[in-house]
Amino acid sequence: MWSANDSGMGTDPYVALASELNLLGRRLDWLGAELLRLRAAGAAGAGVPGTEGIPGTPAGAVPVAQGWPVAHERPRPPGTDGPEQAPAGPGGGPRAPRSQMSGARVLAWTGGGVTLLGVVLLLALAASRGWFGPVGRVTSGAVLGVALIGLALRLHRRPDARVGALALAGTGFATLYLTVAAATELYEFLAPGPALLVALGVAAGGLGLADRWRAQLLGCGVVVGAAALAPFLVWSWLLVALVLALQLAAxxxxxxxxxxxxALVAAAxxxxxxxxxxxxxEASERVPTVAVAIGALVAGLATALPAARVLSARAVGALVAAxxxxxxxxxxAWGGWEGAALAAVAVVALGAFAAVPGTARIGGWKPAEPAEPAGRVRTVRVVAVAAAAVALFQATLVAFDGSTATVLLLGQAIVASVLAAQLRARLPLAVGTAYGVVAVLIALGRDAPLERLVRFPSSAYAGSLVTGAAVSALVLVFAVAVLVAGARVGLVRADPASAPMWVPAGVVGLYxxxxxxxxxxxxxxxDRTGFTAGHALVTVSWTVLALVLLARGIHRPALRIAGMVLVASAVLKLVLFDLVALDGLARVAAFLGAGLVLLAAGTRYARLVANAEAEAK
Known part of the structure; x- marks a missing residue:
């Protein structure tokens, strides 16, 4: 039994006993760890290094006396009685600081990038200047790539050389990939079909090695090295096909x-x-260009669908958006009906992706976080629907122009708003609102301009009045549909808090x-008579609408405030516009009609307020 003085404790027997028990437990823990380490290293039954100089220690025994922890000291392995040293690195020596390792990675991968630039110069510049001959250029590139990969495999066996091994392997596979591209485009040694198969094999080899070494950096190095420099050797639909092979291999x-x-680097x-x-x-390459464009769309969505179960919502959303x-x-670039049909392909593909039942299980591999899957599903589907809405918008504007495009955009906005009201879903409402805002801005400037409302005669009347009436009616219907849908989904309420939602919609409807x-x-x-009569009707209709809002706003402050604002707007229109722009009977009718409606509104509103106060008492 050790004494309390040996362990550095005081003379109190209870304190000394507790200290000795604690010290004994720590020594036993350290001894167990040492035994496990020796068993894992295959040292069972063999002599243990470092015990020869300990008297009475038999061969194969664990040096339990040397390096044992003492009281008030952290357990330390044998041979570390001196000052505490840095943690051991992979090679057994001191581990390099993180800053030094980062610097080593930067140097290694910078060297890989410079090497790849040299390969591109070898393949492209030599072709333009007639160096070596085509066979020699391609052969030298392939030999260099294989040599770099072989050296990387050899260096990876040493733990202290794995940083360089990753850079060498990434450079080697990218070199082989660029060599395949040059052999196909510059020297025509390979037809596009076989070349894509060879490129896919090279990419699969590099990414498979990254998988085996569990090094995402190596996989990114192979993809970036090949994709970033490929445009210097090939520029056509074949370039897209080559980088598609990288994405499929990844x-x-x-x-x-x-x-x-x-995933993001391969999809970029x-x-x-x-x-x-x-x-x-060019026009001569339209067919293969369309083929690779649709292939990129299908590959991107096909990658996002299974990846949605293992990657974050942001990563999958980026794949779908790109x-x-x-x-x-x-x-x-095509325009016309052909361009619209191509955009419609994107609409159908994105809509199908958003409707795939499998997306309902996005994020299901994390059962410990039940709130996350729904959010991940919502995020990915929102991105898909938003991308489909952009594609539909482009298809509409590419296929149609003028007032027809405005009418179609307003119709799509109304349909989306009605769908949002029926499904009580905010996503269709957001799409419909976006479409409607763009269409209203176009209508304000072209199809139903404000100039037509404030001045007569106006050059704006050169357009069709029937078209202007149709656009104006659709604008009114759109505003009503947005208000109804907003109320159904809970965004529009009869209170001031939701005013940022219903006030703009009300202004658009009023317009x-x-x-x-x-x-x-x-x-x-x-003629002038029609213009003045129309504005007289507008003034009277504003006051009637104000009366309705005030009547409905007895118990709803938001409607009451809207009614008061509309009354003020009607009075201002009478004084600032009707008094100047109208003449004759139209001016008289506007003032008399608005005045009588306001009198009736005041009388009716006072009665409603009195009844409400009586009911409250």
Whole structure:
């Protein structure tokens, strides 16, 4: 038994006993850890290094006396009686600080990037200047790629050289990939079909090695190295097909290892290059360009669907948002009905993705967080529906122009708002509101301009009055549909808190009603008389609407405030506009009609207020 003085404790027997028990437990824990380490290393039954100099220690015994913890000291392994040293690294020596490791990675991958630039110069510049011959250039590139991969496999066996091994392997596979691209585009050694198969095999080899080494950095290095420099060697639909092969090869690894960065990096190439090639493609390459654009759309959504079960909602949302970019850019470049049909393909694909039943289980692999799957489903579906709405908007504007496009946009906005009211869903309401806002802005400037409402004669009347009346009516219907849908989903209420929602909709509806009345009056009499009669009807209708709002607003402050504002607007219109712009009977009718309605409104409103106060008592 050790004494209290040996352990550095006082003379109190209870304190000394507790200290000794604590020390004994720590020594036993350390001894058990040492025995497990020796068993794992295959040292059972062999002599233990470091025990030769300990008297009475038999061969194969654990040095339980050397390096044991003492009281008030952290347990430390044998041979560390001196000052505490840095943690051991993979090679057994001191582990390098994190800053030094980061610097090593930067140097290694920078060297890989410079090497790839040299490969591109070898393949492209040599082709333009006639160096070595085509066979020698391709062979030298392939030999260099294989040599770098072989060196990486050898270095990866040493724990202290794995940073360099990752950089060498990424550079090697990217070199092979660029060599395949050059052999296909520059030297025509391979037809596009076999070349894509070879490229897919090279990419699968590099990404498979990243999977085996569990190194997402290696996978990203292979994809980025090949995709970033491929445009220097090939620029056509073949470029999009080559980066699509990278994305397809990365999919199994992404699903197995749940690597979001690799998924996004692999999807970026087809989206960016597909959009660029689709926007600049020549007429002779339309068919393969459309094929790779649709292929990028399908590959992106096909990647997002299984990835939605293992990746975050943000990563999957980014994949879905980027997938239609090549199709939409190609649609813009084509224009007309062909471009609209291509955009419609994106609408159908994105709508089908949002409706796939499997998306209801997004995030189901995290049962410990029951609130997350619903949020992940909602996020991904919102992105898909939003992308489909953008594609439908583009298809409409590409296929139609002028007032027809305005009418169609307003019709789509009304349909989405009605759907939102029926389903009590906010997503269709958001889509319908976005469509309607754009259509109303177009109508304000072209189809039902404000100039038509405030001045006569106006150059705006050169357009069709029937079209102006139709657009104005649709604007009014859209405002009403948005208000009803907003009330059904709980966004619009009869209180001041929801005023930011119903006030803009009310203003849009007021504009639509005013423009409709004036335009219909002009259809009856396309002269000054029709213009003035229309504005007289508008003033009277404003006061009637104000009376309705005030009557409904006895117990609803928001409606009461809206009625008062509309009364003030009607009075201002009488004084500032009708008094100047109208003449004759129209001016008299406006003032008399508005005045009588206001008198009736005041009398009726006073009676309603008195009844309400009596009921309250």
């Amino acid at each position: 999919l199994p690894v992404v699903l197995r290892r749940r690597w979001p960065v690799l 190439g087809p989206a960016l290059y597909g959009a660029a090639v689709g926007g600049l493609a 997938a239609p970019a090549p199709v939409l850019m190609t649609s813009l 639509g009603a005013t423009s409709l009345v004036v335009t219909l009056a002009l259809l009856v009499s396309d």
